[in-house]
Amino acid sequence: MKLVSAWLAIPFWQRVVGGFVLGALAGWAFGPAADTWFGPLGELYVTLIKMIAVPLVFFAVINAISALHGQKSVAALGGRTFLWFVVTAALAVCVGLAVGTVMQPGAGHFGLQVDAAWKPRDVPRAIEVLLGVVPSNVFYALAGIGTKTNAAGETVLAAGRGSILPVIFFAGLLGFAMVKLGDKVAEARKLTGQMSAIMIQVTRFVLEVTPIGTFGLIASLVGSYGFGKLLPLGNFVLALYIACIIQIVVVYGGLLLAHGLNPWKFFRGASPGMQVAFVSSSSFAAMPVAMRSITHNLGVNKDYASFAVPLGASIKMDGCGAIYPALCAVFIAQYTGVPLSADQYFVVLIASVLGSFGTAGVPGTAVVMATVVLSAANLPLEVIGYLYAIDRILDMMRTATNVTGQMVVPVLVARETGLLDKQVYDAAATNVGVEVHDAHDA
Template sequence: MKWLGKIPFWLKTLVAFAAGIGVALYWGKEALPFLTPIGDTFIRAIKMLVAPLVFFTIAASIARLGHGEEGTGGRALKLGAQTIIWFMITSAIAVTVGLAIGIYFQPGAGLAGLPLVVEVHDPIPGPVEVITGIVPSNIFKSFADGKILSIVFFAILVGSALGALGQKTRALSDLVEQGSQIMFKLTRWIIQLTPIGVFGLIGSVVASYGLEALKPLIPYIGLIYLGCLTEIFVVYPILLKLHGLRITGFYKGIFTAQQTAFFTCSSIGTLPVSLAVAVDNLKLPKSYAGFALPLGANMKMDGCGAIYPAISSIFIANYFHIVLTPEHYLLIALASILGSLATAGVPGVATVMLTVTLSTAGLPLEGLAILAAIDRILDMMRTATNVTSQILVPTLVARENGMIEKASPLLTKPSAAVSAAEI
């Protein structure tokens, strides 16, 4: 069975995708009792990770800011605060782009026949109730009930306290960091089941409604790509220009990282390349890039945590004939912004963050089934967007603090560019 481990993950998923369609076309609806539990179990396994993943990721990331080397914890905290502020600003822009595209094109409107079952959901709370509800009266109940925004709020407080106490709580910070690593490992294990999950999910779709059921998703896929490309080639260049930085210098410098992200679908897997291009090509300080980029790989996900949930939430609402109110849009935006900061940089976690957004906004979770079946197609572009934003924000913060070397292609046109691919 060693040969099985040598098969690329994307190829396994593609084979499972084709196998699910083949089984469904051959046996038809008779295959549903076999296929449906497989897909349902995969979705439940992903949902199982949400609360602990969000808590440990955020708490560990913020705690790191207070433990800088050689007494630099104070400056690391300052730079970290600026970085997180820019994370939130750019995430808010990404959510706005996603919502604007979704509202204009209305994906999912008029669709019917997808394998989704309408369920009755609780009424949507008002804005005041949402804001006050972020502060938990009982954090353990919030964990039990899966109230993600309350968990995010608590994790930020815990991480901030650990960072402020510094060496006094180093052991506890290490424990939280270890908890984060455990969740990464569990997530990676679950994501390795994606081919099996895709087999069941796509098989259920085709067995229930035939291959024609996938055709309506082509416009939806196009809108996700449109949102990501708008961020990369419109929003980010504007931010670079406003900071007096060369747009071509930035994109030439990070192209290797973008390529790696597109094909691996993993921000964490791309991190070594991201660090290389940031330090060697863009000439960012290694001391700052060394903690800002890992922080971004865990907390900065414009593609997976902002654009994708925003457009997908509108798609699912339209499918279920749910008329979205301003309260819905507020909840989607809030959950997407905070969710973008909480997404772990491993393949497939966008499904987790869509779960967070749908749960927060009170929208049907059943839509995950059909979207998960095409997740690999979406994940390539989402991850490339994530990694671009993860390098962009430290670049902006470094510029604001005068930390970019004069020889950087961000400031002057180089005579001979250094390629990270040669490192």
């Protein structure tokens, strides 16, 4: 027990950073064998996070909507949240275009080869995405079962291919039904709140595996990639990372300052969610950590956060859906030697902002979004194939940006609507898992 208490006494972020550093060293030392030896640790961690995500969101959304006392309150908060999603996405596109124009990552890369693993992705129609929000089978949606096309061209059921949007939709209906029925379902509402609290506690337990999962994921990544695949496209990697850092520090930080909030406090409190997003490359996997970060560390109202964060994890993708497609467009224009016109810049802006919402819940969002934007701007799609070999490296920073945006918008809206506990925000804790006193209680 003393050993557990000593482990928990170490700040969460320090444990995660320690796992990151040790993982990088292990990957460098073991080379490709690191994926075999340590990769399963990372895979197990991501699986654990995904395991809790659907029940956490399901009960949290029901509890949140039933506690927000009616459709008018939910609609007002939802509209304000969506507006900030659009504004920050537009700013992210502008950052991507500006960084690409200044750094010129596509200059001097003639002769690049399309990666052998690259396959073009079909872009879903907007009506297909909208229809997909309503589940035809609720139990399939809750089980994460979706569809895929097999080798014969047939559409078949597949585990792990479902979207979180149908879960949010169905949970929302149940929440509104509870509001409508009022005291008749008081016990059901109480049970939902209890289940939500249980899932939050389960999340805290699972998050304690984060340092070990980080070690496995980073060891596998460094061992598999080395530096050979990074050097030829290093300028693009650097440009993407710089653009994402500008979006996080300058854009998000500036918006926080404009709302009278200390950006450093936000980044400190949000760091667990950002760390998990970076190492897992999954907004869905980071969602439980993001919810815990902005409520426990930053003082956002739990009911509102339970509604806003899952919504953001589905449609708020500043890294994958805004910065990356914009940077891809500039990259291919420079590669082909054809400058983008003012009309094409405008098309990239509109397609990126609107397209990110139109491809909500689609696996491989960055690839789909790049396809949408390049097609809209009449640019060749092969650029995505050039970059596919280093996509894992790119996806880490893209996802960290996604999740940071998914956390900053609820903080801004909570500040505007009185749903932010300023004292908790200013304290800016960094732990999101099991705490020392929990270990003593166990």
